[in-house]
Amino acid sequence: DAGVTQSPTHLIKTRGQQVTLRCSPKSGHDTVSWYQQALGQGPQFIFQYYEEEERQRGNFPDRFSGHQFPNYSSELNVNALLLGDSALYLCASSAGTGFSSYNEQFFGPGTRLTVL
Amino acid sequence: GEDVEQSLFLSVREGDSSVINCTYTDSSSTYLYWYKQEPGAGLQLLTYIFSNMDMKQDQRLTVLLNKKDKHLSLRIADTQTGDSAIYFCAESLEGTNAGKSTFGDGTTLTVKP
Numbered sequence: 001d002a003g004v005t006q007s008p009t010h011l012i013k014t015r016g017q018q019v020t021l022r023c024s025p026k027s028g029h030d031t032v033s034w035y036q037q038a039l040g041q042g043p044q045f046i047f048q049y050y051e052e053e054e055r056q057r058g059n060f061p062d063r064f065s066g067h068q069f070p071n072y073s074s075e076l077n078v079n080a081l082l083l084g085d086s087a088l089y090l091c092a093s094s095a096g097t098g099f100s101s102y103n104e105q106f107f108g109p110g111t112r113l114t115v116l
Numbered sequence: 117g118e119d120v121e122q123s124l125f126l127s128v129r130e131g132d133s134s135v136i137n138c139t140y141t142d143s144s145s146t147y148l149y150w151y152k153q154e155p156g157a158g159l160q161l162l163t164y165i166f167s168n169m170d171m172k173q174d175q176r177l178t179v180l181l182n183k184k185d186k187h188l189s190l191r192i193a194d195t196q197t198g199d200s201a202i203y204f205c206a207e208s209l210e211g212t213n214a215g216k217s218t219f220g221d222g223t224t225l226t227v228k229p
Contacts, residue, residue, distance in 0.1 A: 004158070033216070042120070042204050042219030043159070058216055090158055105217070107151075107158035 002027075004093050004108035012114045013081050021076040021111045025093030031055075032074040033105065034066060035090040043090055049074050078113075086115045122205050122220040129228050134192040136223045138205030141186065145207040148181060149217065150190045153202045162190070162203075192225075200227045 005024045013019050025032050031050045035043035045058035049068035068074045072093075078085055088110040119141040128134045140148070146167050151159040165172045165179045165188070172179045178191040192199055202222040 035219075040221070042206075042221045043217075045216035045218070048216065056216055092159075104161055104164075107160070109156075109158045 004091055004106050006089075006091050006108040006111050008111060009109070010112045010114075012116065014116050015081055015083060017081050017115075018077065018079045019081060019113060021078075021089050021091075021113070023074045023076070023091030023093075023108060025072050025074070025091075026106050029093035029095050029106070030072050031094045032068060032072065033092045033094075034074070034076045035092065036060070036085075037088040037090055037110070039087070046076070081115045083115050086113060088112050120205055120207055120218050120220040122203075122223045124221070125224050125226070127226045127228065128195050130195060130197055132195055134190075134195045134199070134225055134227075136190045136192075136203050136205075136225065138188040138190075138220055139186055140188065140205070140207050140218075142207065142209070142218075143183075143186065144209055147208050148179075148188050149204075149206040149208075150177075150179065150188075151204040151206060151219075153204065153222070155201075159204065195225075195227050197227045197229055200225055 004026050007022045033048040034046040037043040046060050047057040048055050052068045063079045065077045090110045091108045092105045094105045122138045149164040150162045152162050153159050163174050163177050165181050176193045180189045202224050204219050204222045206217045206219040208217040
């Protein structure tokens, strides 16, 4: 089992550009969450996808959008990049069996995005 | 809103116990977690505790929850150099499959030989 995989590992973009980050969940998982981790800070929740729909969203502008595919993989898109978008973007997957049950969330290694 | 706070740094000697503390503000928190992050890696879940529990022990790890004071601690017994990492406290209102987890900014644990 490969666990959660993310691509690319590193990415350098310039202000105003657009970027797409990709995530493949752990085998058997159908729920994908995205987090932004700025340097020296904890991860901040961006949004979560389940059954190809955005189920919950954190306090991020509409420049951040996502998608989940039928095979449960997911993309995070960021438009009109700002310097402040430079961060480690983490993807996490879990098995969605309901709102009240606990299922461990597994994190990928992240994509390091640098905006110049 | 939710807020999770941790002290930034902790330094201990190899073989000593480490205690990492965390406070949270949302009394509705249902699950509280401890994650470990090593350089260049993602987050690894170490343990979690459900809000109706006071304590949970898992090998060298002991989690204590004081729900009245909204205080969570992680004790690592017999700390080893391999335990050097950043430790994050996190909370969520439901299970992680349901919605967001809110993280603290992490405690950097340095273990000196």
